[in-house]
Amino acid sequence: MVVLEAESADTWEAVVSGCFVPLNCAGFEPDFTGRMEHTALDERLSVSLVTTCGTSAERSPRLAARAATDDLHLSLQRSSTGRVVQDGRVTPVRPGSVTVYATDRPYYLDYSPPGQQQLIVQVSGSSLGLPARMIEAATARLAVPSGQRSSAAGSLFSYVAALAGAGGDPAGAAGGERGDGPRPGEAADVARDLAQVMIRASFGGGPVVPRTAGGLRHTVQEFLRAHATTPGLDVEEVARCHFVSRRKLYQVFGEAGLAPAEFLRRERLRAAARLLRAGGPGARPVEQVAYACGFDDPTTFTRAFRRVYGCTPREWRARPAPTPPATL
Structure with missing residues (x-):
């Protein structure tokens, strides 16, 4: 992870342009501060936690015309409000909003209110393995519909939050309780897999299951955390909810030195410990x-x-x- 800090809009422009793509930035506070926590998972995918006291960023037509990549930004607004503008469309953002926009076209980010924080996945669109028309449709609407994003977007951003040191569950991102972290390239593969699932799921049309073992395991772990206290929930039901066999579920958990039933039990005990307090x-x-x-x-x-x-x-x-x- 690279951590970069800035105390002026000019310095911040150099920081974000170096981590993302060239941008024109402006600060909105006299005593501007910005912090970038940036992790490159491979040459075509990076994760960043961006914190500022209020700023704007523009990818001008001139800068976009020079784009050398087909990168997308998948952005979770963690605090404060703002708006994202691209291709004449405007979408407001508030805590929990998820946006998808293309970096090879002009865009404008208005994050002028204070207390800004975004968790951003920058990923090559072509590396996702999605139909070009689906990526075009996702960027055309900018916002991921709230009714369709909850579980898939939650899985993606909880995974990358741990990788970015943004308060996620390191055990979940690392692959379980072994504490040895993901193998080289594994974290990028899982993040890319979960990004693909989020975009596919946002269009509806049936279940979308992660293709990687790490992606499936993390998705199931998030499901178990959310539904741990549901009466009668067992491994058979969890497998059905994720359209896999019980054997497959034990296999992907076993690769991380876990058992799904034990993970569920521990999540129930954590919930109980909180209630007892x-x-x-x-x-x-x-x-x-x-x-x-x-x-x-x-x-x-x-x-x-x-x-x-x-x-x-x-x-x-x-x-x-x-x-x-x-x-x-």
Whole structure:
């Protein structure tokens, strides 16, 4: 990862032009600050976390005419608001908005409100293996429709957030609990796979399943985190939801030294630990916490909780919550 900081719009222009494509930038605050955390996963895909106090960026017709690549920007707005303009279309962005725009055509980014942060995947359009008409349609509408983007876009950006050090789950991006990180080229393949899935899924027309083991594993992990407390959820149901066999699911998890059932159990225990910490007059009894987090009975829950946390749920609840480290 390369971390670059700027304290003027001119310096920032050099930073973003070096990491992305040549752009004209302007600052909107007298004391401008910008920070770029940039990771090149391969020659045709990079991930960046961009934080500024307010700026604009323009890919002018002159600059776009000199484009040497067919790169796309897949951008998640993490904080503040703004707008993206390309080919006469304007789409507003707010936290959670996902946009797709082409860098070989002129565009304008208005990120003038303060407190800006975007997570950006820059990827060669031709490297995605998608039909040219689909990429053209995706960039023509700019915004990924909110009703269609939730799970596929969530999988992509949670994966690249970990790679960019932007608060994602490093274990998920690295491939599991081995802690050895992805093999050379694996992270790029998975990110590209998840980007392709997001674009395909945004047009509807049936299920889209990641083709890489890492992409499928990460997608299932995100699903399990979101649905861990669903009563009766088991590996068979998870496999059906992702249009793969139970054997395939165990295979892709096994490559990372995991078992899907164990991953689900640990996510349920994390949810339970959070509920147990939520004290006060409305605090749920331990038995209710067990059932609310998908366990069939309190005894099984207590046994599993002790194995992972080294104490019973009641003892955990009685312990004081960890004190956040003091800031200097």
